[in-house]
Amino acid sequence: MKNRTFIIILVALLGSCTLPVYGQKTASASLAAVIEKGNTVEFTLTSSRPFVFGNNRYVLHIGDKVFFRNRQSYDETTLVGSLTFMVDKNDFNALQNGKGIYLTYGYAEETEQALEEFTKNKFPGSWSLGKFSKDILSK
Amino acid sequence: MKIILPGFFLVLLLTFLSVFPAIAQVPDPGLLGTHTVIKAEYNLGDTSYLPPAAAMFPKKMEEIGSVHYPSDLSSGPFPVILFLHGRHSTCYNLTTLSDNGNWPCPAGQAPITSYEGYDYLANTMASHGYIVISISANAINAIDGSLSDYGMNARGVLVQHHLDLWKGWSTTDTSGPFHSLFVGKLNMQNIGTMGHSRGGEGVVFNAEYNASLGSPYGIKAIFTLAPVDFLRHVLYGIPLCDLSPYCDGDVNDLQGVHFYDDARYSDTADAAPKHHILMMGADHDLFNTVWTPGSYIAGGFDDWLYSYSNTATWCGAGASGTGRFDTTVQKAALNAYLPAFFRVYIGHENQFVPILFTDSIAPPASSMLDTGQVYVSFHASKYNRLDLNRTDSLDRMTTNTVAGTVTESGLVSSQVCGNYLMEPDCGITTYKAMKPHNGGAGTLGVSMMGMQWNDSVQYYMNTIPAAYQNISVYTDINFRVSVNFKQQTTGPNLNFTVELIDSVGDSSRQVVANYTNALFHQPGTQTGDLPKMMLNTVKIPLSKFTGINLAKVRKVKFLFNKSDTGSILVSDLAFTNPVCGTFTPAYKDSIVHNTYKVIFTNTSIAGNGDSLRYLWNFGQPGSGVYDTSTLTNPIHTYSAAGTYTACLYVTSYQKNDFICVDSACKTIVIPTRTGVPSLQLPQISIYPNPAKNYLMVNGAEPTDVLTVFNLYGQVVLKTTITGQTLPLPESLPSGVYSAVITTGFGKVVKKLVIER
Numbered sequence: 001m002k003n004r005t006f007i008i009i010l011v012a013l014l015g016s017c018t019l020p021v022y023g024q025k026t027a028s029a030s031l032a033a034v035i036e037k038g039n040t041v042e043f044t045l046t047s048s049r050p051f052v053f054g055n056n057r058y059v060l061h062i063g064d065k066v067f068f069r070n071r072q073s074y075d076e077t078t079l080v081g082s083l084t085f086m087v088d089k090n091d092f093n094a095l096q097n098g099k100g101i102y103l104t105y106g107y108a109e110e111t112e113q114a115l116e117e118f119t120k121n122k123f124p125g126s127w128s129l130g131k132f133s134k135d136i137l138s139k
Numbered sequence: 140m141k142i143i144l145p146g147f148f149l150v151l152l153l154t155f156l157s158v159f160p161a162i163a164q165v166p167d168p169g170l171l172g173t174h175t176v177i178k179a180e181y182n183l184g185d186t187s188y189l190p191p192a193a194a195m196f197p198k199k200m201e202e203i204g205s206v207h208y209p210s211d212l213s214s215g216p217f218p219v220i221l222f223l224h225g226r227h228s229t230c231y232n233l234t235t236l237s238d239n240g241n242w243p244c245p246a247g248q249a250p251i252t253s254y255e256g257y258d259y260l261a262n263t264m265a266s267h268g269y270i271v272i273s274i275s276a277n278a279i280n281a282i283d284g285s286l287s288d289y290g291m292n293a294r295g296v297l298v299q300h301h302l303d304l305w306k307g308w309s310t311t312d313t314s315g316p317f318h319s320l321f322v323g324k325l326n327m328q329n330i331g332t333m334g335h336s337r338g339g340e341g342v343v344f345n346a347e348y349n350a351s352l353g354s355p356y357g358i359k360a361i362f363t364l365a366p367v368d369f370l371r372h373v374l375y376g377i378p379l380c381d382l383s384p385y386c387d388g389d390v391n392d393l394q395g396v397h398f399y400d401d402a403r404y405s406d407t408a409d410a411a412p413k414h415h416i417l418m419m420g421a422d423h424d425l426f427n428t429v430w431t432p433g434s435y436i437a438g439g440f441d442d443w444l445y446s447y448s449n450t451a452t453w454c455g456a457g458a459s460g461t462g463r464f465d466t467t468v469q470k471a472a473l474n475a476y477l478p479a480f481f482r483v484y485i486g487h488e489n490q491f492v493p494i495l496f497t498d499s500i501a502p503p504a505s506s507m508l509d510t511g512q513v514y515v516s517f518h519a520s521k522y523n524r525l526d527l528n529r530t531d532s533l534d535r536m537t538t539n540t541v542a543g544t545v546t547e548s549g550l551v552s553s554q555v556c557g558n559y560l561m562e563p564d565c566g567i568t569t570y571k572a573m574k575p576h577n578g579g580a581g582t583l584g585v586s587m588m589g590m591q592w593n594d595s596v597q598y599y600m601n602t603i604p605a606a607y608q609n610i611s612v613y614t615d616i617n618f619r620v621s622v623n624f625k626q627q628t629t630g631p632n633l634n635f636t637v638e639l640i641d642s643v644g645d646s647s648r649q650v651v652a653n654y655t656n657a658l659f660h661q662p663g664t665q666t667g668d669l670p671k672m673m674l675n676t677v678k679i680p681l682s683k684f685t686g687i688n689l690a691k692v693r694k695v696k697f698l699f700n701k702s703d704t705g706s707i708l709v710s711d712l713a714f715t716n717p718v719c720g721t722f723t724p725a726y727k728d729s730i731v732h733n734t735y736k737v738i739f740t741n742t743s744i745a746g747n748g749d750s751l752r753y754l755w756n757f758g759q760p761g762s763g764v765y766d767t768s769t770l771t772n773p774i775h776t777y778s779a780a781g782t783y784t785a786c787l788y789v790t791s792y793q794k795n796d797f798i799c800v801d802s803a804c805k806t807i808v809i810p811t812r813t814g815v816p817s818l819q820l821p822q823i824s825i826y827p828n829p830a831k832n833y834l835m836v837n838g839a840e841p842t843d844v845l846t847v848f849n850l851y852g853q854v855v856l857k858t859t860i861t862g863q864t865l866p867l868p869e870s871l872p873s874g875v876y877s878a879v880i881t882t883g884f885g886k887v888v889k890k891l892v893i894e895r
Contacts, residue, residue: 052445053240053280054389055226055336055367055423057289071285074239076232086285105445106391107667109571109579118570123667124446125391 029127034136041092043085050074050081056106060085062132063099101129165493169475169505172267174209181316185243196293203275207261215324218485222273224253225336229277231437238438242281251438256427274301294341295348302356328357331485339366343374360484365423366395375406380414380480384421386454388442392572400585403518413518420464453662468507475506487798497678511656516676519715520795528712530588543602551591558586565589567625574672587708595700611689613714619674624661626706633658634701639684642691647684654679719799720746724789735777736883743789752790758783774842776883780811829892834865848877
């Protein structure tokens with residue numbers, strides 16, 4: 001009974017708590033590291049807020065290529081959310097320099113042109129992360 | 140006459156009685172039933188299950204779930220419903236209440252019990268006599284982002300594993316958490332599954348996995364709730380209902396509608412009906428109470444706020460004139476429509492068919508919705524449908540599906556569009572989330588007929604070749620339609636006329652707006668998300684088209700004479716008929732001269748390919764269990780002269796997956812016997828005598844009854860003589876008995892000795 005009372009009080013207080021909020025698509029995101037690990041190249045993106053832990057997919061677009069496999073985390077001490085995409089080394093090598101890099105939540109089927117419009121018009125759920133260069137691997 | 144039916148006969152009869160008065164007033168599927176419901180939990184461990192290779196999952200999973208069940212299990216086995224939640228935070232910090240994606244939860248953290256978020260649905264279903272299981276899938280959610288299949292195979296395997304657990308707990312495995320409580324209580328051949336979000340694609344994967352194993356479980360219906368459809372598997376052969384929440388801020392492209400769209404025509408053997416529900420004010424998360432902000436300790440969030448403000452047009456809950464459902468309404472809405480689906484396809488309660496097939500577009504009162512807040516679409520079984528124009532290729536602009544000509548006159552534009560490959564995008568030159576049916580880069584969508592008009596004489600017309608002109612065998616004309624918001628940006632609801640023209644030129648018209656609100660301008664202004672173009676079914680009864688010969692209808696015309704200008708998209712133009720096809724219950728009766736014996740001869744006629752089963756009630760309650768029979772052609776012996784009502788209840792197992800019931804009743808007048816019945820008594824003998832473990836009766840009819848009395852005149856055995864050999868219960872001690880065989884001609888008494 002005590003536990004139940006405790007939970008009810010916590011739920012009641014929830015509205016006034018300031019918690020790290022999952023899922024603000026409007027939060028900023030930036031490319032923090034690109035690291036080669038064996039046959040995989042890992043693109044790590046960070047944000048000042050946790051990335052959405054939802055049902056849609058985060059998609060890393062580089063030109064007309066899309067990458068989905070990722071792992072995500074949130075560091076409660078540094079308040080940094082991380083999203084690390086795993087890109088096959090062969091796919092990485094096939095990417096073309098100068099293509100735009102975008103992160104979206106959903107929108108897997110949009111064209112590069114549409115993504116440019118997204119970020120230009122600051123649509124939520126999309127971030128422009130600059131232009132791709134193979135030299136990025138040294139970052 | 141009061142008819143008393145025991146056991147499942149009563150259930151069957153009640154089902155029948157509830158089916159046929161249904162059309163006039165549709166019952167409310169969201170109301171609680173008569174069963175008191177108990178909830179129990181099971182937890183075999185956070186990492187107790189190592190899935191097989193088919194799961195493509197590298198870690199151990201939890202075996203955690205809940206079950207809602209009727210407190211009185213005596214009338215089981217009960218049909219089974221299983222829920223699978225979607226992707227959500229898995230743990231929360233006990234101190235900060237922040238949530239995360241760990242699994243298992245480390246010290247200082249506790250699991251988020253997403254599987255408990257559908258308890259309100261489980262309670263409703265269990266109160267109607269279902270056993271409802273909801274399972275936890277947090278281990279999958281914790282790492283599925285790194286998997287190439289997003290954990291879908293693992294979800295399918297996990298569902299199968301829980302079904303395996305429950306098969307054991309309901310049969311031989313009494314070492315589980317419920318011991319013998321559920322033994323014999325779950326019907327594992329009549330199962331419905333519901334998956335929310337990633338769980339939606341998960342239950343589709345489970346159906347495929349179950350089939351790949353030889354279908355050990357009978358999965359009879361699947362409900363996908365705001366699902367993802369990342370991998371575009373197509374479900375065939377199982378009735379499906381997909382629900383799209385218009386204000387979905389998570390899976391905002393409503394991609395789950397592909398489960399409906401993709402399965403319409405691609406498998407010619409598929410006879411399963413499909414349904415789609417569009418809820419105009421629902422978001423993604425509020426269907427689950429654990430995901431609902433304020434109703435659980437951690438992790439709840441209104442997904443609409445992932446992207447937009449609370450005051451955003453239509454979907455912002457705080458906007459002026461908002462269209463958003465509050466949390467109570469959203470759950471009430473699902474709590475009406477999900478039971479309607481499962482109670483039709485799992486419970487065979489056809490009284491809810493009008494909801495699923497849009498005979499009634501008024502939402503059930505318990506849903507708390509008004510017409511215009513919810514739209515139901517259906518794709519009838521191939522056995523209940525004649526496709527006039529599937530609009531599924533560019534050719535359909537000139538030639539329809541039955542090879543009739545297609546013409547238009549004066550339209551501003553007309554085109555087959557939307558599929559993506561070789562087809563234009565219907566003028567909706569905007570983002571994918573705003574046109575969920577359309578194809579996109581690398582994915583196919585729905586081909587639709589786009590039509591824009593600006594004059595009342597403009598029309599679109601399909602001609603019907605002679606071989607298909609008899610549409611009197613169908614009951615409705617229907618199609619899916621949506622306003623093209625890019626070409627028709629503002630204004631009141633659109634409207635037009637459907638006209639049927641017969642072979643002598645007589646015509647009859649019906650105004651579309653009299654049957655639907657689907658021609659609305661889609662709300663919202665969040666470019667990239669809203670408005671969304673969604674197709675919704677319009678269904679018009681053919682009986683409304685009077686003054687023409689429905690046996691020779693030559694043309695179907697859309698006449699755009701009700702709105703000055705407009706632009707619409709149309710798909711799936713078809714004629715449909717009721718889900719319960721034609722079958723005719725009937726019988727003949729013949730009274731054996733000077734007896735009380737009646738020979739019933741079944742003359743029922745099944746629809747083509749359907750199979751019939753029978754339940755007779757002879758209208759003589761005093762004969763107890765012998766008042767009913769499931770034989771095709773039974774013989775019943777009445778105990779006395781009199782007037783009786785004998786009914787034949789016919790259950791038709793139809794090719795379209797529906798189970799339908801109809802009946803035929805007659806008055807049977809049994810005259811008083813004359814003469815000496817004993818002269819007509821058959822020659823009946825019993826042997827061996829003395830008997831030990833069994834008794835053989837020679838010369839009796841299958842409906843005759845053997846009653847054994849001991850020396851005190853007590854009945855120690857009473858049984859119908861269904862075969863020649865009758866086992867004698869071990870409880871009968873050695874001794875002398877009287878064996879009385881009751882026949883239609885009278886009673887034969889034999890001395891019986893039992894020697895053990």
